[in-house]
Amino acid sequence: MTISLIFMSALMLxxxxxxxxxTVNTQPWEAKAGxxxxxxxxxxxxxxxxxxxxxxxxLAVVTSLFSLxxxxxxxxxxxxxxxxxxxxxxxxxxxxxxxxxxxxxxxALIATKKNQIExxxxxxxxxxxxxxxxxxxxxxxxxxxxxxxxxxxxxxxxAFFYLITGLHALHLLGGLVVWSMTxxxxxxxxxxxxxxxxxxxxxxxWHFLLVIWVIxxxxxxxx
Amino acid sequence: MSNxxxxxxxYVPPVEIPxxxxxxxxxxxxxxxxxxxxxxxxxQYSIVAIGIGxxxxxxxxxxxxxxxWPGTFDFIDPAGYIQLVTMHGxxxxxxxxxALFLGGFGNYLxxxxxxxxxMVFPFVNMLSFWIYFIAVLVxxxxxxxxxxxxxxxxxxxxxxxxxxxxxxxxxxxxLMLVSLSLFxxxxxxxxxxxxxxxxxxxxRGMTLMRMPLTVWGIFMAxxxxxxxxxxxxxxxxxxxxxxxxxxxxxxPAVVSMGQQLDYEGGSPILFQHLFWFFGHPEVxxxxxxxxxxxxxxxSVHARKNIFGYRMMVWAIVIIAALSFVVxxxxxxxxxxxxxxxxxxxxxxxxxxxxTAIKVYNWVLTLWxxxxxxxxxxxxxxxxxxxFVNGGLTGLFLGNVTIDLPLSDTMFVVAHFHMVMAVSPIxxxxxxxxxxxxxxxxxxxxxxxGKFHFWTTFLGTYAIYYPMHYLGFLGVPRxxxxxxxxxxxxxxxxxxxxxxxxxxxxxxxxxxxxxxNLFVSYFRxxxxxxxxxxxxxxxxxxxxxxxxxxxxxxxxPLVYRxxxxxxxxxxEQDFIPQNVPPSVGAQTVDxxxxxxxxxxS
Numbered sequence: 176m177t178i179s180l181i182f183m184s185a186l187m188l189x190x191x192x193x194x195x196x197x198t199v200n201t202q203p204w205e206a207k208a209g210x211x212x213x214x215x216x217x218x219x220x221x222x223x224x225x226x227x228x229x230x231x232x233x234l235a236v237v238t239s240l241f242s243l244x245x246x247x248x249x250x251x252x253x254x255x256x257x258x259x260x261x262x263x264x265x266x267x268x269x270x271x272x273x274x275x276x277x278x279x280x281x282x283a284l285i286a287t288k289k290n291q292i293e294x295x296x297x298x299x300x301x302x303x304x305x306x307x308x309x310x311x312x313x314x315x316x317x318x319x320x321x322x323x324x325x326x327x328x329x330x331x332x333x334a335f336f337y338l339i340t341g342l343h344a345l346h347l348l349g350g351l352v353v354w355s356m357t358x359x360x361x362x363x364x365x366x367x368x369x370x371x372x373x374x375x376x377x378x379x380x381w382h383f384l385l386v387i388w389v390i391x392x393x394x395x396x397x398x
Numbered sequence: 399m400s401n402x403x404x405x406x407x408x409y410v411p412p413v414e415i416p417x418x419x420x421x422x423x424x425x426x427x428x429x430x431x432x433x434x435x436x437x438x439x440x441x442q443y444s445i446v447a448i449g450i451g452x453x454x455x456x457x458x459x460x461x462x463x464x465x466x467w468p469g470t471f472d473f474i475d476p477a478g479y480i481q482l483v484t485m486h487g488x489x490x491x492x493x494x495x496x497a498l499f500l501g502g503f504g505n506y507l508x509x510x511x512x513x514x515x516x517m518v519f520p521f522v523n524m525l526s527f528w529i530y531f532i533a534v535l536v537x538x539x540x541x542x543x544x545x546x547x548x549x550x551x552x553x554x555x556x557x558x559x560x561x562x563x564x565x566x567x568x569x570x571x572x573l574m575l576v577s578l579s580l581f582x583x584x585x586x587x588x589x590x591x592x593x594x595x596x597x598x599x600x601x602r603g604m605t606l607m608r609m610p611l612t613v614w615g616i617f618m619a620x621x622x623x624x625x626x627x628x629x630x631x632x633x634x635x636x637x638x639x640x641x642x643x644x645x646x647x648x649x650p651a652v653v654s655m656g657q658q659l660d661y662e663g664g665s666p667i668l669f670q671h672l673f674w675f676f677g678h679p680e681v682x683x684x685x686x687x688x689x690x691x692x693x694x695x696x697s698v699h700a701r702k703n704i705f706g707y708r709m710m711v712w713a714i715v716i717i718a719a720l721s722f723v724v725x726x727x728x729x730x731x732x733x734x735x736x737x738x739x740x741x742x743x744x745x746x747x748x749x750x751x752x753t754a755i756k757v758y759n760w761v762l763t764l765w766x767x768x769x770x771x772x773x774x775x776x777x778x779x780x781x782x783x784x785f786v787n788g789g790l791t792g793l794f795l796g797n798v799t800i801d802l803p804l805s806d807t808m809f810v811v812a813h814f815h816m817v818m819a820v821s822p823i824x825x826x827x828x829x830x831x832x833x834x835x836x837x838x839x840x841x842x843x844x845x846x847g848k849f850h851f852w853t854t855f856l857g858t859y860a861i862y863y864p865m866h867y868l869g870f871l872g873v874p875r876x877x878x879x880x881x882x883x884x885x886x887x888x889x890x891x892x893x894x895x896x897x898x899x900x901x902x903x904x905x906x907x908x909x910x911x912x913x914n915l916f917v918s919y920f921r922x923x924x925x926x927x928x929x930x931x932x933x934x935x936x937x938x939x940x941x942x943x944x945x946x947x948x949x950x951x952x953x954p955l956v957y958r959x960x961x962x963x964x965x966x967x968x969e970q971d972f973i974p975q976n977v978p979p980s981v982g983a984q985t986v987d988x989x990x991x992x993x994x995x996x997x998s
Contacts, residue, residue: 176671180723183625187719190621194606194715203607203707206958206979218513218600225518229594232624236586240628243675247632247668251647256663327645331663334645338635 276305466898487552513601529584603956615690700767777828788817809869840922
């Protein structure tokens, strides 16, 4: 549980530090009006749009989820019956697909800032294509493993492999739902101005899932 | 909104950020069933939570009937008894208290108290309720499947939770795990809303440090819940796989009923870690909103500002942070390294510091206040007593050496019921008496309310005080019957009868409360917009009950904190948050004037 503990402590420290920083020099009991504070203070704590902050909070929850899985993995690993499985080489190709997917979405994101709608479309479609390729690759890797006898019941290492990769794929699937809604609108010719934020959030979510995948993959490789 | 003339000192620059667009439902279904208005969602949450809570209340009475008069009632057998224990605990902690405080009070009070028109993601908020509703249905369904509901105890410890021989080890436990997972998904959706609304949708002038403590309590509890519930989700998913496809995450090699099962090598302790990594923050998920609400009730009804507001906020934040590093104090008997035990005992006792600060501040808020002993105030004071009582036994149990002999006895049951069952529920009652006039426009009956308070308050003491003693005698928890146990004296049975009578009495008294809720809705005294003369924004709305959009045409502007009661020199003994300083007693001081001139 050390990993979760460190993660939680770090997160709670950030939250506590931010809140105390916001509050330490205030005199809440003083009523103020002519003071510039009320004009400056718009009711927002952060300049980001609400949906972006919503995504950040959601990603904190997802990070908590994966760090707990990793903690559980490390604790279970130390028990006697753990027989590590040989990771299929296909995973390297899948990882490459996910990296390309992330790059494509980043490309789309940069293009939104330059108002190049064609490039945005290409980037988004390409990003989605590589993400689907990643998922298909993961599925094939599962089948290869099952075919060579690594079934979930026979060893916790196998079970954890399916569980962690499956959960990661599930999150990517959720991302693909949002991606497809945005891409359909893009292809249907909705103006870029209204989709800029969606593209940005998609790209951010993809990068996040890529980081999670890199951590999970290195965990799988090293054990 | 108060129509007050604004003088030069009250100059307000124009709005920089446009208001959110409100969703306007077009169909009947959209308006009343799949509604996206946080206030309606709050009431939906509350009704479902209280409904399922009443089921759990009846379950506890059935348990008490069995313990008081063992062998008299044929319809309760040992399997049924442990199923009642399990369902009672799980429903009360998760499906009643968590859902009611965050889904119910959170949805109703956050937008109104911070001056927002609605939650920031109303659609997701609506989904949150319906997923919660499905979770409750799945849980209820588990009562009716073959084998019945799970009888694993609310902690659901493996291996017994999914081994044959435990009641409900087939479908029952699976439905329980599915229901919990659904609850977590639904809660996450709501939780995103509460956090982002508090951070981003406050009205102008509502700085973080002007928010009422109720909002602070609910906000930090939501942050906790968002980070802690994933631990339960991880545990649920892994146990589901153990139970359904036969993996061995938690299941060690077991010989069950003479047969060697297929499991091998799993770690039940791993489940305990995951469960309590969620389970301990859960205590504060329930307690922090209660802390916040009770602070506001005390301040309003004592006509005094809350003592040490900033300290109260920081105490909430510190308690929240510390609650992540104490979980293993639930596992002292799991055979842990003594140094771990020492570490967790220390962190546990450290939590007593910020908690004690809060208690002192509540008492100091009452000190020389102009106390109005109405029903919400009675419940708030009742909370202080009960919480201190329950908290003190927590100091006993937090120490490893004292916990070991008391573990799994009735002492533990008495402790956690005092501190996280009775205390929060007293706050729930107080809060309902306090906000019912805003929600319905009518007052709850005062006489019935006082009767409800005194019987509930004294009744719960009659239930749980003797239970501490039973724990000292060594009476174990979760046991169907203790007859013929040599080390337990006969008199324990008499005490059990007395406890059961008190429990049935307290259970019956709640009918008076329900009657009050129901009848006052139609015949209660008209409340008017601000019956308690409170300062917070929900009492300053244009309509009572507030309509969709909360505040009528213009959002309120906030000039002061929520605790301007009995301000020297003011006309009334309260100044609402949206009254400018030139109208209230406190005038702008010199430094501020300079500031203003530079600004204009």
